[in-house]
Amino acid sequence: MFKKILIANRGEIACRVAATAQRLGIQTVAVYSDADAQAKHVAACDEAVHIGGSAPKDSYLQWQRIIEAARATGAQAIHPGYGFLSENEDFAQACADAGLVFIGPPASAIAAMGLKAESKRLMDQAGVPLVPGYHGADQDAALLQAQADRIGYPVLIKASAGGGGKGMRAVERAEDFAEALASCKREAINSFGDDAVLIEKYVQRPRHIEIQVFADSLGNCVYLHERDCSVQRRHQKVLEEAPAPGMSEHLRKRMGEAAVAAAQAVGYVGAGTVEFIVEQTAYDQPETMRFFFMEMNTRLQVEHPVTEAITGLDLVEWQLRVASGEPLPLAQEQIPMLGHAIEARICAENPDKQFLPATGVLQVYAKPASTSFSVGAVRIDDGVRAGDAISPFYDSMVAKLIVHGQTREQALARLDVALSQLHIVGLNTNVQFLRHVLATESFSRAKLDTALIERERAHLFHQERLGAELAVAAVVAHTVQAEQALAGDDPFSARDGWCSHGLAQRRFEFDFAGQRLHAQLSYGRDGLRLALGEQPAQALRTEWRGDELVLHLGARSERTRLYWQGEVAHVFSPRGATRITLIDALAHAGGSEHESGRLTAPMPGKIVSFLVKAGERVSKGQALALMEAMKMEHTIAAPADGQVGELLYAPGDQVAEGAELLKMA
Ligand code: ADP
Ligand code: ADP
Ligand code: MG
Numbered sequence: 001m002f003k004k005i006l007i008a009n010r011g012e013i014a015c016r017v018a019a020t021a022q023r024l025g026i027q028t029v030a031v032y033s034d035a036d037a038q039a040k041h042v043a044a045c046d047e048a049v050h051i052g053g054s055a056p057k058d059s060y061l062q063w064q065r066i067i068e069a070a071r072a073t074g075a076q077a078i079h080p081g082y083g084f085l086s087e088n089e090d091f092a093q094a095c096a097d098a099g100l101v102f103i104g105p106p107a108s109a110i111a112a113m114g115l116k117a118e119s120k121r122l123m124d125q126a127g128v129p130l131v132p133g134y135h136g137a138d139q140d141a142a143l144l145q146a147q148a149d150r151i152g153y154p155v156l157i158k159a160s161a162g163g164g165g166k167g168m169r170a171v172e173r174a175e176d177f178a179e180a181l182a183s184c185k186r187e188a189i190n191s192f193g194d195d196a197v198l199i200e201k202y203v204q205r206p207r208h209i210e211i212q213v214f215a216d217s218l219g220n221c222v223y224l225h226e227r228d229c230s231v232q233r234r235h236q237k238v239l240e241e242a243p244a245p246g247m248s249e250h251l252r253k254r255m256g257e258a259a260v261a262a263a264q265a266v267g268y269v270g271a272g273t274v275e276f277i278v279e280q281t282a283y284d285q286p287e288t289m290r291f292f293f294m295e296m297n298t299r300l301q302v303e304h305p306v307t308e309a310i311t312g313l314d315l316v317e318w319q320l321r322v323a324s325g326e327p328l329p330l331a332q333e334q335i336p337m338l339g340h341a342i343e344a345r346i347c348a349e350n351p352d353k354q355f356l357p358a359t360g361v362l363q364v365y366a367k368p369a370s371t372s373f374s375v376g377a378v379r380i381d382d383g384v385r386a387g388d389a390i391s392p393f394y395d396s397m398v399a400k401l402i403v404h405g406q407t408r409e410q411a412l413a414r415l416d417v418a419l420s421q422l423h424i425v426g427l428n429t430n431v432q433f434l435r436h437v438l439a440t441e442s443f444s445r446a447k448l449d450t451a452l453i454e455r456e457r458a459h460l461f462h463q464e465r466l467g468a469e470l471a472v473a474a475v476v477a478h479t480v481q482a483e484q485a486l487a488g489d490d491p492f493s494a495r496d497g498w499c500s501h502g503l504a505q506r507r508f509e510f511d512f513a514g515q516r517l518h519a520q521l522s523y524g525r526d527g528l529r530l531a532l533g534e535q536p537a538q539a540l541r542t543e544w545r546g547d548e549l550v551l552h553l554g555a556r557s558e559r560t561r562l563y564w565q566g567e568v569a570h571v572f573s574p575r576g577a578t579r580i581t582l583i584d585a586l587a588h589a590g591g592s593e594h595e596s597g598r599l600t601a602p603m604p605g606k607i608v609s610f611l612v613k614a615g616e617r618v619s620k621g622q623a624l625a626l627m628e629a630m631k632m633e634h635t636i637a638a639p640a641d642g643q644v645g646e647l648l649y650a651p652g653d654q655v656a657e658g659a660e661l662l663k664m665a
Pocket of ligand 3: 275
């Protein structure tokens, strides 16, 4: 086994590989770009080498520098992760030439599978079933049109060098073909530097089912069952699961054996995935399912954890063993298959705006309890920490959430709960969208195909699960609680707005989903009452469990967690998440967070100045400090009249989110 390896990647996959290496006692070397100097993957490795600028072409794609880094640090092998150089045969060859082990297949196998058209010709020869299509070298436009007409519409035009869902066009009618071809070729030349295309019959409502294969250098090859990756947006995977619902033993064996034949046809070694497109006439009739080879990914796949969850195996460990010349740890019939696993890709994006990628700082990044990277009920693979940025340079994937259960139903329920416990503030994510997908009839009843999101769109976009009422109640309760804690006494006794005789009232104003709202809080002998707009007041009772607040409003109760981002409150509950803006400027001037009575930084940033001195008397709403975060200034204001105690930082200091900035005496 290797003593030291270099990981030529970043983000979650670099952390993932480092975790297994560490467990096996293998030293790790990270490489990093300017943007990643403080990244989690750098901290996860024993050594790190800076390899260049933030753009991938200046760093993670600079293979000469990566090979130099491996040499300089004495690494014996290079793990490429996925993306970047993982499917670059020149890099694999350069590693071999430099006397380094490339932890992946031989360069010749990458080359053979690298071009979609070439690989299809090879697979055809090996007897692997193909989608009817044209994969020829002749790229004459008239010929391509004639081929499309022959295949019959709808057809799919694919960039031969394409990948990652890019460079694909579906064409419904012959008269649209020429234009789609031109646009596909433009995208292909821009993205892949090669405008060759292939044409395939567009399989209607297909499923994407892929087989994980593993081969060693001694000629053994096995399959580790299948994954269903049919839930996609823009031809990119969103949810992946194993095993595939409705799969039969017989079909699994046929697909597994076809995948092994595909790998063996190109002299494969290591981890690979053979992707099939599956035609089905009904959702639960495996005997009617027909599968066709789509492509082979010659690397570890993003969704490999679902296979790990159902087999109990560590695929990175297998990669390392096979790359160091060991035989496969298990034979085909020894490979376990237990329960059901689902992975959700958590992405920084806005599903309601055509999944537009989002960037920003993870001001809050609270995760459900998980078992690090080993097999367990809930697993989170990520490459970021609270305070880290999702930058425009790299992929928008924030994390992967993987759950395992005895049954699909149990895994789905666990995933929904885990998603509700994943709190991200600072950028848009697809977390709520994923929960909507899980709740659809198609997903929950396993009616899977690649059109699922489109078909269920009415239930997926512009959905708010949490109404204004809960958001308002949460903000009001937090404000009252913060004042109570700061004042160090009971706000319901005689003070300011609160009076002892009979009834006191207070008005709050909000912006919720673009709508102006007001709420009235009143305190009577029988406790707090809250009225939203013109609606009748309801009893409001609160119960704190650590940072969690249990709200009792009228006859309903709900657990909530709230985070402030300036005047914007992010409210999370098991039902969902929402945001609401408090307009009450005085009570909430600036971005102070006064949870549990502490004056804390609402986000990571820098102290610009303190506007008060220790010992000074201040009144409610008075500005105490200025902070700079995300190129914006935030004012920390006094939540109540009082006296300033100690200042805990100096101007210019960098502070973490939640750091206590000053004390109120
Ligand atoms: P799959 O493994 O299911 O085929 P993708 O095709 O979405 O999934 O994943 C590979 C893609 O991920 C690459 O084509 C690339 O765009 C992107 N990628 C590359 N490196 C990273 C990384 N370190 N973290 C996240 N995504 C990456
Ligand atoms: P990539 O290299 O981007 O992963 P693939 O060829 O693997 O490209 O296809 C990605 C997705 O596009 C598939 O998962 C499937 O949803 C869709 N797709 C590919 N080929 C076909 C086809 N012939 N008919 C219908 N959908 C297809
Ligand atoms: Mg693919």
